[in-house]
Amino acid sequence: MNEPGIQSLMDQETLDRRVRTGAAPEWVADHWHSFREGVLGERNGTSFPCFFGAESVRDGDPLYTAVPSMSDADALLTLRDRILEYLDVYEDHSGRASLVTFFKPPAEPLSEREYHRTLWHVLQTLHLHDPDPWPDSIPTDPDDPHWEFCLGGEPMFPTCRAPFYEQRKSRYCPIGLEITFQPRALFESLSVTADTEAGQRARDIIQGRLEEYDGVCPHADLGDWGVEGDREWPQYMLSEDDARAPSTCPITITRTHPKPAARLP
Template sequence: MNEDHVQALCDQETMIERARGDDAPEWLTRHVETFTGALAGERNGTPFPCHFGTNALERGDLLYTAVPSLTDPEALFGFRDALLEYLDTYRDHAELAPLVTFFAPPADGVDAVSEAGWHEALWHVLQFLHVNDPEPWPADVPTDPDDSHWEFCFGGTPMFPTSRAPFYHDRRSRYCPVGLEITFQPRDVFDGLTHDTEAGAHAREVIQDRLGDYDGRCPHADLGDYGVEGDREWRQYLFSEDESQFPDECPITVTREVTALDADPGDAGGVGAD
């Protein structure tokens, strides 16, 4: 961790220092500035809705990486390796240590990409990770995204990747002017905070109240809870602004078998009913 290159997994102090350096890519500097500014600031007199994120930022608990391309295989393999390192590291770093991932904008600029294009970009990244995952899909997680207990998995770990992108106009809590930004949160960080616990219900009430004030509109209709019938995790990874540009069905294809060419030959696919 904290190696001296853009794609290295690093802690908050290192990422901020790196982004301020003379040799930092301009897009990385802007990403860090807009991310920290959003989480530490207010809009409509209201703090950023996710108080877990704002508290983690204040404590310096977040971990970071950056990816210089949304499509280049070498860059995406570098990201895969950083994510694997993160999964080996985050529990020792802090009690709550999501991975914030900054992607370089497309060469033609963010205005050249439609909302549908940003959805495609997100799912291209997630599909790449899945295809090149050295670990099998967990046996206790369904492979069908149209199941309320489905969640994206990587490195044998279910996780919730929440994204921000440039196409949002009113929903500013999800707005990132620089490019795609994905924050990966392993499912176990939500232990004790599920919808059926007192702490979880309170957290959701606080976040949804803040969302309405911060965005100046009702929380998104797809905002739901894991495992609740009718709610779907994949629809929450990058909320729609224009439903006509949102995928009709989840764009990822999941298999239990390991397909990564550099995986340990001894790895086997997960076993379990979907």
């Protein structure tokens, strides 16, 4: 961790220092400033809806990496390696350490449809080159309420910010694609899963803040893992315009291991 280069796994102090000293590229600095201001600032007189996320950034808990391309195979395989490294160290680093990934913005602006395609290309690539088999406890069908993305044998919740959001500013990043990976074990350690009283209370508070922060009703796709009628995959990148978002999950999951043509670490 904290090795030289923007593709390393960095703690928040190291990322901030590299940005302040000019050791990070301008696009990484722009991402960091946008992320920090978005999570720690206010909108419509309301703090960022996810108070767990805001507190963790305020306390310096998250880990970070930067990805110089949204499509280059080597860049995405390096991201895979950073996620695996993160999974090895995050519990010792902090009980609230999510992994925030900043992607280099494209040369030309992308549409909402293109950002959805990009997200699922990234996740599909990670899956196809996963060094571990898909967990037996997680179904392979994204239309199952107990499905969620997995890597390195760990179920996780990737959530995105992107430039195309006009109404849902809690998901808006003016720079480019940003994915925050949060292992399910992190939610369980905080006792904020849907099957706990604390989890339901947190959900109610966050949804109330969302409406005040965004100025619109919480998205219809927001829900809880394992709850009948709710699905995880549409929540990874919430739609702004339903016509520009996929109607079925674009990822193909296989239990075959190792996968054909996989480049394993």
